[in-house]
Amino acid sequence: MAGVRVRFAPSPTGRIHVGNARGALINWLFARRHGGDVLLRLDDTDRERSTEAFALGVEEDLRWLGLDWDDYARQSDRFDRYAAAAERLKAAGRLYPCYETDEENQLKRFQQVAAGGMQIYDRAALRLSDKQRRVFESEGRKPHWRFLIEYKETSWVDGVRGRQVFHGSKLSDPVLIRADGTPTYTLASVVDDTELAVTHVIRGEDHVANTAVQLQIFEALGAVESINFAHFTLLTDTGGHNLSKRLGSLSIESLRDEGLSPMSINALLARLGTADPIEPVIDLRDLVAGFDLSRFGRAAPKLDVDEIRRLNAAIVHDLPFERVRGELARLSLGGVDEAFWNAVRANLDRIADAGEWWRICREPLAPVITEPDFVAAAAGLLPPEPWSSSTWPDWTRAVGAATGRKGKALFLPLRLALTAREHGPELKTLLPILGRARAQARLRGEAA
Numbered sequence: 001m002a003g004v005r006v007r008f009a010p011s012p013t014g015r016i017h018v019g020n021a022r023g024a025l026i027n028w029l030f031a032r033r034h035g036g037d038v039l040l041r042l043d044d045t046d047r048e049r050s051t052e053a054f055a056l057g058v059e060e061d062l063r064w065l066g067l068d069w070d071d072y073a074r075q076s077d078r079f080d081r082y083a084a085a086a087e088r089l090k091a092a093g094r095l096y097p098c099y100e101t102d103e104e105n106q107l108k109r110f111q112q113v114a115a116g117g118m119q120i121y122d123r124a125a126l127r128l129s130d131k132q133r134r135v136f137e138s139e140g141r142k143p144h145w146r147f148l149i150e151y152k153e154t155s156w157v158d159g160v161r162g163r164q165v166f167h168g169s170k171l172s173d174p175v176l177i178r179a180d181g182t183p184t185y186t187l188a189s190v191v192d193d194t195e196l197a198v199t200h201v202i203r204g205e206d207h208v209a210n211t212a213v214q215l216q217i218f219e220a221l222g223a224v225e226s227i228n229f230a231h232f233t234l235l236t237d238t239g240g241h242n243l244s245k246r247l248g249s250l251s252i253e254s255l256r257d258e259g260l261s262p263m264s265i266n267a268l269l270a271r272l273g274t275a276d277p278i279e280p281v282i283d284l285r286d287l288v289a290g291f292d293l294s295r296f297g298r299a300a301p302k303l304d305v306d307e308i309r310r311l312n313a314a315i316v317h318d319l320p321f322e323r324v325r326g327e328l329a330r331l332s333l334g335g336v337d338e339a340f341w342n343a344v345r346a347n348l349d350r351i352a353d354a355g356e357w358w359r360i361c362r363e364p365l366a367p368v369i370t371e372p373d374f375v376a377a378a379a380g381l382l383p384p385e386p387w388s389s390s391t392w393p394d395w396t397r398a399v400g401a402a403t404g405r406k407g408k409a410l411f412l413p414l415r416l417a418l419t420a421r422e423h424g425p426e427l428k429t430l431l432p433i434l435g436r437a438r439a440q441a442r443l444r445g446e447a448a
């Protein structure tokens with residue numbers, strides 16, 4: 001596919017959650033799979049709810065996930081482009097002024113819902129006489145402007161849903177210009193997708209009807225390039241409810257603060273909703289090769305955060321030292337070396353948990369002595385250094401022979417004395433890291 005260009009278009013009215021991140025990831029994987037570009041577009045036409053802090057936060061979250069972009073735009077920088085497009089629509093007779101107040105529009109919608117109908121604007125404004133319009137203007141009312149939908153069929157072949165057909169009579173004329181003169185997302189998005197040369201609009205299914213409306217706006221603006229559309233099914237929580245930005249626990253920021261890795265989130269989100277297996281992938285590039293939009297089905301996938309946690313543990317178990325060096329330094333664990341990482345990683349749920357084992361190996365600890373005579377006897381049999389991975393099996397064999405113990409009775413008191421934990425990384429690898437002096441002191445019950 002030549003010249004693929006997608007966009008991820010978050011509204012900076014909050015931080016992004018896993019559902020938004022999934023949209024970004026799907027776009028990113030699609031673009032990278034086809035050698036295309038990613039445009040990050042901040043949909044900030046709503047000046048009241050959009051903030052600079054959220055805009056920066058969204059960018060930070062995307063970078064942390066590893067989802068980079070090739071081009072960047074903010075709708076608030078492009079208001080002149082939208083105004084120019086609105087003028088063209090007015091000239092073509094496709095944009096008409098309406099004088100209803102917000103309350104009046106809301107009341108109309110309530111009445112339609114109460115009557116069991118669809119929320120479709122009744123086009124009352126088209127029936128206003130010039131005189132009525134003048135009266136509204138003299139009252140100081142400013143018009144908002146609606147796009148005149150044509151009552152005809154609009155169709156497209158959706159990358160996920162297949163052929164979609166909408167009849168114009170089932171669509172409501174959308175407001176494109178608010179009473180304060182600012183453009184709405186509906187217009188801005190069409191102008192941007194055209195002028196910024198987007199080839200594929202890939203977004204959630206909550207935008208399917210929007211696409212029918214926006215296709216008519218593309219056409220009215222004479223946008224001849226054909227844009228491809230795909231709408232994926234939205235994630236729900238485990239109870240089957242929509243995810244909203246208010247679900248703080250599912251924000252990317254909070255998952256990061258919990259110590260989960262970006263790839264645990266990406267690995268799940270890339271496959272959720274497809275029949276493909278969810279695997280602990282450690283590199284984003286490994287998700288690119290097999291990526292195929294048509295693998296996404298129509299059933300709503302459920303998101304279970306525990307699945308991210310399980311994937312995270314599986315990923316951490318496989319992470320080579322060079323992939324965690326930077327993160328360890330950020331966690332003030334810069335002293336951790338490759339041997340230590342390799343010794344503990346299979347026992348960690350999160351990279352940060354390496355800190356606990358680092359402290360156990362490097363800082364004084366009160367040993368747990370359950371059987372003083374036995375561990376003292378074992379201390380007496382510790383071989384001289386240098387120690388290697390064969391020290392533990394050689395030593396415990398000797399201790400077993402001298403005391404007649406085996407299995408748990410042999411190993412558990414030693415583990416408790418050496419680490420003060422019942423479980424943990426293999427002692428074969430930990431023992432050389434602890435070193436003889438510390439091991440011997442702990443076996444004698446000294447805090448060392």
Ligand code: GLU
Pocket residue numbers: 009010011043185189202203207
């Ligand atoms: N800002 C819109 C949203 O977050 C973007 C929709 C689109 O991709 O066109 O829903």
